[in-house]
Amino acid sequence: xxxxxxxxxxxxxxxxxxxxxxxxxxxxxxxxxxxxxxxxxxxxxxxxxxxxxxxxxxxxxxxxxxxxxxxxxxxxxxxxxxxxxxxxxxxxxxxxxxxxxxxxxxxxxxxxxxxxxxxxxxxxxxxxxxxxxxxxxxxxxxxxxxxxxxxxxxxxxxxxxxxxxxxxxxxxxxxxxxxxxxxxxxxxxxxxxxxxxxxxxxxxxxxxxxxxxxxxxxxxxxxxxxxxxxxxxxxxxxxxxxxxxxxxxxxxxxxxxxxxxxxxxxxxxxxxxxxxxxxxxxxxxxxxxxxxxxxxxxxxxxxxxxxxxxxxxxxxxxxxxxxxxxxxxxxxxxxxxxxxxxxxxxxxxxxxxxxxxxxxxxxxxxxxxxxxxxxxxxxxxxxxxxxxxxxxxxxxxx
Amino acid sequence: xxxxxxxxxxxxxxxxxxxxxxxxxxxxxxxxxxxxxxxxxxxxxxxxxxxxxxxxxxxxxxxxxxxxxxxxxxxxxxxxxxxxxxxxxxxxxxxxxxxxxxxxxxxxxxxxxxxxxxxxxxxxxxxxxxxxxxxxxxxxxxxxxxxxxxxxxxxxxxxxxxxxxxxxxxxxxxxxxxxxxxxxxxxxxxxxxxxxxxxxxxxxxxxxxxxxxxxxxxxxxxxxxxxxxxxxxxxxxxxxxxxxxxxxxxxxxxxxxxxxxxxxxxxxxxxxxxxxxxxxxxxxxxxxxxxxxxxxxxxxxxxxxxxxxxxxxxxxxxxxxxxxxxxxxxxxxxxxxxxxxxxxxxxxxxxxxxxxxxxxxxxxxxxxxxxxxxxxxxxxxxxxxxxxxxxxxxxxxx
Numbered sequence: 042x043x044x045x046x047x048x049x050x051x052x053x054x055x056x057x058x059x060x061x062x063x064x065x066x067x068x069x070x071x072x073x074x075x076x077x078x079x080x081x082x083x084x085x086x087x088x089x090x091x092x093x094x095x096x097x098x099x100x101x102x103x104x105x106x107x108x109x110x111x112x113x114x115x116x117x118x119x120x121x122x123x124x125x126x127x128x129x130x131x132x133x134x135x136x137x138x139x140x141x142x143x144x145x146x147x148x149x150x151x152x153x154x155x156x157x158x159x160x161x162x163x164x165x166x167x168x169x170x171x172x173x174x175x176x177x178x179x180x181x182x183x184x185x186x187x188x189x190x191x192x193x194x195x196x197x198x199x200x201x202x203x204x205x206x207x208x209x210x211x212x213x214x215x216x217x218x219x220x221x222x223x224x225x226x227x228x229x230x231x232x233x234x235x236x237x238x239x240x241x242x243x244x245x246x247x248x249x250x251x252x253x254x255x256x257x258x259x260x261x262x263x264x265x266x267x268x269x270x271x272x273x274x275x276x277x278x279x280x281x282x283x284x285x286x287x288x289x290x291x292x293x294x295x296x297x298x299x300x301x302x303x304x305x306x307x308x309x310x311x312x313x314x315x316x317x318x319x320x321x322x323x324x325x326x327x328x329x330x331x332x333x334x335x336x337x338x339x340x341x342x343x344x345x346x347x348x349x350x351x352x353x354x355x356x357x358x359x360x361x362x363x364x365x366x367x368x369x370x371x372x373x374x375x376x377x378x379x380x381x382x383x384x385x386x387x388x389x390x391x392x393x394x395x396x397x398x399x400x401x402x403x404x405x406x407x408x409x410x411x412x413x414x415x416x417x418x419x420x421x422x423x424x425x426x427x428x429x430x431x432x433x434x435x436x437x438x439x
Numbered sequence: 440x441x442x443x444x445x446x447x448x449x450x451x452x453x454x455x456x457x458x459x460x461x462x463x464x465x466x467x468x469x470x471x472x473x474x475x476x477x478x479x480x481x482x483x484x485x486x487x488x489x490x491x492x493x494x495x496x497x498x499x500x501x502x503x504x505x506x507x508x509x510x511x512x513x514x515x516x517x518x519x520x521x522x523x524x525x526x527x528x529x530x531x532x533x534x535x536x537x538x539x540x541x542x543x544x545x546x547x548x549x550x551x552x553x554x555x556x557x558x559x560x561x562x563x564x565x566x567x568x569x570x571x572x573x574x575x576x577x578x579x580x581x582x583x584x585x586x587x588x589x590x591x592x593x594x595x596x597x598x599x600x601x602x603x604x605x606x607x608x609x610x611x612x613x614x615x616x617x618x619x620x621x622x623x624x625x626x627x628x629x630x631x632x633x634x635x636x637x638x639x640x641x642x643x644x645x646x647x648x649x650x651x652x653x654x655x656x657x658x659x660x661x662x663x664x665x666x667x668x669x670x671x672x673x674x675x676x677x678x679x680x681x682x683x684x685x686x687x688x689x690x691x692x693x694x695x696x697x698x699x700x701x702x703x704x705x706x707x708x709x710x711x712x713x714x715x716x717x718x719x720x721x722x723x724x725x726x727x728x729x730x731x732x733x734x735x736x737x738x739x740x741x742x743x744x745x746x747x748x749x750x751x752x753x754x755x756x757x758x759x760x761x762x763x764x765x766x767x768x769x770x771x772x773x774x775x776x777x778x779x780x781x782x783x784x785x786x787x788x789x790x791x792x793x794x795x796x797x798x799x800x801x802x803x804x805x806x807x808x809x810x811x812x813x814x815x816x817x818x819x820x821x822x823x824x825x826x827x828x829x830x831x832x833x834x835x836x837x
Contacts, residue, residue, distance in 0.1 A: 059504025060467070063483040067500075069458070085461040085705070102465075102515075106457025108506045117500075143707070150708060151584040178576035179706050186549040307483070308577050309541070310548060 051076050053114035055092070055121075055130045062117040064303050065174050066124075068099035068134075069115030076114075076134050077103065087173060089137040090114070092130055097123045098137045098171050123170060142166045143176060149183040157196040164200035168297040177304040181315070189314025194356065195363040197314065201322035202364065205293040206272060208245065208328035210279075214421055216244045217329035218413060219320050221336045221353075222343050226380035229335065230258045231286060231392045232410035232437065233417065238283030239436045240423050245279045247289035247327055251385075259288035260385040261392070294326035295319075311343075317356050321364060331367045333417050335409075339375025347372065369420050373409060380406040398438060411437065449474050451512035453490070453519075453528045460515040462701050463572050464522075466497035466532075467513030474512075474532050475501065485571060487535040488512070490528055495521045496535045496569050521568060540564045541574060547581040555594040562598035566695040575702040579713070587712025592754065593761040595712065599720035600762065603691040604670060606643065606726035608677075612819055614642045615727035616811060617718050619734045619751075620741050624778040627733065628656045629684060629790045630808035630835065631815065636681030637834045638821050643677045643725055645687035649783075657686035658783040659790070692724035693717075709741075715754050719762060729765045731815050733807075737773025745770065767818050771807060778804040796836060809835065 053076060058069055068088050070077050082088055086101040099120045109115050114132060116124065124132065145159035155163075163180060166172060172180070189197065216237055220227060230246060237244045248258035248268075259268045269291040270278065278285040290299065298319045305315065324332045334357055336350050337343070344350045354370035361368030380391040380403045394402035395410070414437075415429025424432040451474060456467055466486050468475050480486055484499040497518045507513050512532060514524060522530065543557035553561075561578060564570060570578070587595065614635055618625060628644060635642045646656035646666075657666045667689040668676065676683040688697065696717045703713065722730045732755055734748050735741070742748045752768035759766030778789040778801045792800035793808070812835075813827025822830040 057504075059502060061470070061482040061501040061503065063481075072459070083461075084459040103459040104457060105459065105516075106455075118503075147708060150580055173705070175572055175576045175702060175705055178573045179580045179708065182548055182577045182580035304573060307571070307573055310545060310577065 051080070051134050052131050053134060054112060055124075055126045055132050056109065056113045056115045057121050057126070057128070058109075058115040058117060060115075060117045062119055064119050064300070065117075066097055066099040066120035066170065067117035068101050068120060069104050069109055069117075070101060071109050071111040071113070072103050072105045073111040074114075075111065077101075080134070080136060087137055089135050090120070090124055090132045091135075092124050092126060092132040095123070095125050098173075100173055137171065140166060140171055140176070146176070146180045146183055149188075150179065155184070155189065155193040155196060157199070160193070160196040160200040161203075164197070164204045164297045167300055168204035170300075172300075174304060177301065178308060181301060181304050181308060181310055181312070184315055185310045185312040187313050189312065191356065191359055194314040194317050195360050198318040198322050198325070198360050198364060201295045201297050201318055202325040205296040205326055207326050208272060208275070208294070210243060210245070210328045213330075214242065215328050215330045216242050216333070216417055216421060217246065217324045217327065217331065218244075218333045218335065218417060219324065221316075221320075221334065224337045224342060224375055225254055225378040225383055226388055226391070226406075227335075227337070227378075227409070228258060228261055228380060228388045228392055228406065229410035229413055231262060231389075232395055232407070233414045234284040234286055235396075236411070236414040236433050236436050237417055240418060240432070242283065242417075242421055242423060243279055244284040245275055245327055245329075246284065246286050247292065247294060247323065248286060249289055255383050256385040256388055258286065259290075261388045262286045263288070264385050264389040289323065295322040298322055313353065313356065317353075317360050321357065321360055321366060321368070325364050325366055329366060331417075331420055332361065332369070333413065333420055334368060334370045335373055335413055336370055337373045337375030342375030344375065367420070369416070371413065371416050373412075379403070379409060396437070407437075449478070449532050450529050451532060452510060453522075453524045453530050454507065454511045454513045455519050455524070455526070456507075456513040456515060458513075458515045460517055462517050462698070463515075464495055464497040464518035464568065465515035466499050466518060467502050467507055467515075468499060469507050469509040469511070470501050470503045471509040472512075473509065475499075478532070478534060485535055487533050488518070488522055488530045489533075490522050490524060490530040493521070493523050498571055535569065538564060538569055538574070544574070544578045544581055547586075548577065553582070553587065553591040553594060555597070558591070558594040558598040559601075562595070562602045562695045565698055566602040568698075570698075572702060575699065576706060579699060579702050579706060579708055579710070582713055583708045583710040585711050587710065589754065589757055592712040592715050593758050596716040596720050596723070596758050596762060599693045599695050599716055600723040603694040603724055605724050606670060606673070606692070608641060608643070608726045611728075612640065613726050613728045614640050614731070614815055614819060615644065615722045615725060615729065616642075616731045616733065616815060617722065619714075619718075619732060622735045622740060622773055623652055623776040623781055624786055624789070624804075625733075625735070625776075625807070626656060626659055626778060626786045626790055626804065627808035627811055629660060629787075630793055630805070631812045632682040632684055633794075634809070634812040634831050634834050635815055638816060638830070640681065640815075640819055640821060641677055642682040642815075643673055643727075644682065644684050645690065645692060645721065645725055646684060647687055653781050654783040654786055656684065657688075659786045660684045661686070662783050662787040663791075687721065693720040696720055711751065711754065715751075715758050719755065719758055719764060719766070723762050723764055727764060729815075729818055730759065730767070731811065731818055732766060732768045733771055733811055734768055735771045735773030737775075740773030742773065765818070767814070769811060769814050771810075777801070777807060794835070805835075 142162035414433035418424035540560035812831035816822035
């Protein structure tokens with residue numbers, strides 16, 4: 042076979058390289074590849090790959106070693122997954138269209154404001170995977186600190202909400218909760234959701250996996266039940282039981298948020314505006330109408346002082362209002378870890394001990410969870426003001 | 440052989456992967472590697488590798504494919520080069536020390552000023568290769584626009600100058616020139632250096648290769664002579680002939696600048712302060728005493744208006760003064776390309792045509808080069824004010 046003759050213009054056989062580059066899609070092409078040469082692709086070029094109905098943009102690494110032929114395009118695990126590639130597939134490769142929304146990022150860097158139009162363009166391109174990690178880092182940095190005012194934060198939140206799937210639950214209230222974080226072992230969600238559902242309210246809860254701590258709620262829940270439910274399964278479970286606890290990463294609710302978070306974490310850049318947009322875009326996309334925010338305050342928690350908590354609470358409420366969300370914030374004690382165990386199995390054991398009313402069950406975990414559940418019940422009008430905790434306790438200890 | 444028993448703690452055999460990741464060092468380790476497992480390394484972890492007297496920090500990609508064994512550590516081309524690895528080498532792998540200077544970057548993001556101490560710490564770590572591309576992007580973005588004031592720009596320039604090698608030329612003037620850029624084919628350096636050297640002045644000129652255009656001065660010069668000279672060779676050539684035209688990338692003069700530029704370019708973020716620090720740190724590290732800046736001004740050049748040129752010129756002069764450099768700026772016409780050819784060979788032909796006084800030699804290239812050479816001669820006091828051009832012409836057309 043004449044390899045040159047067999048080569049279609051700009052088409053290459055896909056090869057799964059088995060290289061985990063975390064979430065940035067990477068493309069491997071041989072230095073002698075005819076597509077590299079004809080298109081002028083070099084290491085770090087951004088290349089668009091099209092396969093069936095999907096298109097992704099990947100960063101090019103040029104291979105001179107022997108483990109790739111000039112007629113193959115190797116894909117990192119992330120690229121393979123995003124493109125939905127299968128063995129034997131051939132993709133079309135080309136230069137991506139110029140990333141015009143980076144002009145809005147540069148404008149923000151230079152001190153101009155992020156308009157609604159700009160936020161839509163930037164977030165749309167981010168959700169579509171068109172931003173490289175470098176470009177994501179520039180956007181995150183440009184918005185960091187307190188560089189997003191209220192109007193910009195609302196625009197960003199709205200764009201992030203609209204950039205993925207949105208769940209609709211019909212008329213009536215849909216409850217949600219979120220913990221701002223910073224307290225290991227704070228697994229209240231697994232106690233709150235059953236109480237709220239038992240009171241006849243709906244609570245479709247998506248949670249994250251561990252990133253910097255040994256377990257996220259999704260990891261802990263997974264020791265007891267599957268958590269990678271799709272949107273149809275979430276709907277089925279919630280319609281049957283009133284609640285669910287699933288892994289948010291399995292559904293495309295505010296997908297730009299997941300992409301931004303993976304860049305924000307290694308940079309350790311906390312942006313007030315992006316924090317608010319991150320929390321509320323996920324809730325809005327999940328179809329929540331009422332969101333209770335658990336905000337632990339303490340010297341080692343994410344929020345360090347009552348004053349900082351008040352500022353953040355006001356932002357969350359104002360942005361929520363703009364998006365049609367009722368937001369209530371509860372400041373909680375952020376001094377110490379909660380529960381006895383750290384890690385998925387031990388945290389699940391703590392949760393089960395509370396639910397089963399075992400002797401030695403961690404009282405502080407129960408107290409926090411029931412306090413928050415009670416606040417949600419009062420928020421929804423399902424318990425009179427001042428009686429939420431009592432109602433929650435009664436439901437959980439029948 | 441028992442592979443587990445053979446494995447030394449945290450030591451792995453290096454393997455050159457033949458993967459070009461441009462300049463970011465990447466490390467490939469098998470998912471089953473005992474070092475990955477015992478140290479908790481995951482995809483995107485930053486890992487320190489030590490070999491003989493060198494230490495680098497690389498970004499980890501985890502391999503599950505068959506082309507790497509659990510006892511091997513694969514290196515990208517950049518990592519292989521930076522570590523000075525040879526076939527058969529075994530490196531020690533460990534967690535890098537926490538990158539404390541990122542605290543200064545975050546402080547700058549949050550609006551605080553870049554102090555001299557902060558600049559030294561950040562630039563030192565950048566030059567040592569301790570910053571990931573994400574972290575570099577955050578630093579570049581934090582300084583972009585006009586976010587560096589004069590004092591911060593001076594601190595950054597001084598740190599960049601001190602972070603690599605510095606050439607010393609003894610008493611007397613050492614001339615240098617720089618073009619701010621934006622004009623294709625503007626190959627004046629190859630005409631200016633011989634004229635200045637012929638007038639008895641020293642001019643050790645380092646130039647860049649092409650990055651966004653088809654040729655840099657180093658590429659064009661390389662069609663006629665080797666350009667990858669080390670510091671000792673540069674000294675020998677300049678002591679013998681008065682001048683040289685070499686590739687700046689072969690010497691460690693302001694190495695942080697090269698690293699920052701590779702991130703600035705794809706982001707297309709122009710920072711006035713970083714531009715000034717970039718230009719002047721290279722010149723100061725090369726031992727220049729007098730720097731003439733060719734600043735083309737025009738609607739498609741890097742500097743768009745006479746007003747912008749005046750602001751930039753004042754910054755260059757003030758920062759130069761703080762570093763002990765005499766800086767003079769000449770505004771030139773930035774309307775159109777210079778010379779006839781674009782690309783190394785054709786541009787070299789234009790230069791030779793001028794030097795040989797061939798009929799049809801590009802007059803505009805000669806006019807610009809001799810104008811700048813004349814300005815340098817007047818700057819050095821080697822020609823009376825108003826006679827520089829005439830002197831340069833006389834020298835080049837004997």
